[in-house]
Amino acid sequence: MKPKKELIRVVRTPEGEVLIDKTGKKAGRGAYICPSLSCFEKAKKGKKFEKALNHPVSPEIIEKLQQELTESEQS
Numbered sequence: 001m002k003p004k005k006e007l008i009r010v011v012r013t014p015e016g017e018v019l020i021d022k023t024g025k026k027a028g029r030g031a032y033i034c035p036s037l038s039c040f041e042k043a044k045k046g047k048k049f050e051k052a053l054n055h056p057v058s059p060e061i062i063e064k065l066q067q068e069l070t071e072s073e074q075s
Helices: 037-045 048-053 059-074
Strands: 008-012 018-021 029-033
Touching: 008 048, 008 059, 018 059, 029 037, 029 048, 037 048, 037 059
Parallel strands: none
Antiparallel strands: 008 018, 008 029
């Protein structure tokens, strides 16, 4: 368990678009993930984003999230 400020939010907007929400304030159904590649890999493997958002998540969003996590771990 971590505070929301330390987590990354992925949101499904009311229009059905799936985005990475850096502000944590966008309207819609959200899913949170810790900012580590191990958490991301577990979520990706178990299709946790799709289950939490009740919506398919495009490979582009998954790739973008993975890229952001890789960059943040290298910093």
